[in-house]
Amino acid sequence: MALRFTFRQLEYFVAVGDAGSIALASQRINVSSPSISSAISQLETEFGLQLFVRHHAQGLSLTPGGRQFFKAAKTILDNAAALSDITSEVSGEARGPLTFGALSTLAPLVTASVRRSFQAAFPFADVSVREGNQSDLIQMIRRAEINVALTYDLEIPNDVHFEPLATLPPIAILPADHPLAQREGLSLHDLREEAYILLDLPISRDYFLSLFQREGLKPKIVERTTQMTVSQSLVANGFGFALTNMHRLSDRAPDGGKLAYVPLVGDLRPMKFGLATNQADHVSRVLSAFCEHVAQRVKAGSLPGLGVD
Structure with missing residues (x-):
């Protein structure tokens, strides 16, 4: 008996069922929205079943039949993954x-x-x-x-x-021509009067701010960015210093400006x-x-x- 679906169609359907919208599913699995929409339409046509209720500007929700189909689809995908595991065990690869x-x-x-x-x-x-x-x-x-x-x-x-x-201890990033850039190590107290560019990502920001709090300091935040590359360019152009835990790969910011990486000293929690x-x-x-x-x-x-x- 020929299959009436493909595993790819099931993967796209389950992704939308988990996400609640085609747009969010598209972001999560890195597949275009039209491809996902087409796969779902093909499943609905092939099985003669409406899988989702479309809500204007509010995404999708599974129909009662869609919920049963969703559970079955996840089981099929899980079993397919188990087959891959069995193949690996048998082949030793x-x-x-x-x-x-x-x-x-x-x-x-x-x-x-x-x-x-x-x-x-x-x-x-x-x-x-x-x-x-x-x-x-x-x-x-x-x-x-x-x-x-x-x-x-x-x-x-x-x-x-x-x-x-x-283990990655914190490191200060400074403009290459900054007076402190030639030091072998810096404390946060050395930087307390310097403008600070915060890497403003969930959880990560809390880690960097906790370093100052532990030292009884309040950083002078002048810029916030979610992109490390933006942070590096701001530093290279003299807008402040930044913190990182990644070791230096280059002494150049993305825009070509020169940077200096100086280890922080003191009892600071590493990542x-x-x-x-x-x-x-x-x-x-x-x-x-x-x-x-x-x-x-x-x-x-x-x-x-x-x-x-």
């Missing part, structure tokens, strides 16, 4: 789909490199990548949209397992880089291989931004 996420500040540095080296080592793995802030990544893990996240140990909930791989996964998830062979691969690259110092200057 890591194969099948794997989606990993990365913190938006880390993504430009590590995702392409990790994906390329992992796929070179495990050619039967089908790898895709997502990015987001810390809150986004936690939700992606809980919704099983990603298998693992490359991130920091910031507010990790009890239902998420975090495996630390590297820990590592791997976050769902506590309850079965660890497939491909996921286990990916985690081991990343751990080996960190240990070898071959992941950009995580090595020692």
Whole structure:
């Protein structure tokens, strides 16, 4: 008997059912809205069943029949994933789909490199990548949209397992011609009168502000940005200093301005880089291989931004 659907159609349908809108599902799975709409229409036509109720400007909701179809579709997709695991176990090779996420500040540095080296080592793995802030990544893990996240140990909930791989102390970023730029180390007290450019991302901002609070200081915030590249350019052009935990890759900002990276001294909490996964998830062979691969690259110092200057 010929199948009346494709797994891709089911994946798109489940993504919309989880998201509550085609637009949000499109963002989450990185597939165009027309492609998702077409897949759902094909399913509804093929099965003669209305799966969603369309609400003007308020997204979609599953019909009673759609809810039953949704549960069945998730079961089919879960079983298909289990088949990939069985194939991996029998063949002894890591194969099948794997989606990993990365913190938006880390993504430009590590995702392409990790994906390329992992796929070179495990050619039967089908790898895709997502990015987001810390809150986004936690939700992606809980919704099983990603298998693992490359991130920091910031507010990790009890239902998420975090495996630390590297300790990253905070570093000050200054204009290269700043009077303090030639120092071997700086305290936050040295910077207390300097204008501060805050990396304003959920959870991350709380970490950076807590460093000042622990020292009894209130930073002079003059700019806020969610983009590390914007922060670097602002610093290079003399608008203030910034903080990071990533090691220097270049002494140039994106606009070409010169930067200086100076370690902070004192009893300041470092960030820990590592791997976050769902506590309850079965660890497939491909996921286990990916985690081991990343751990080996960190240990070898071959992941950009995580090595020692």
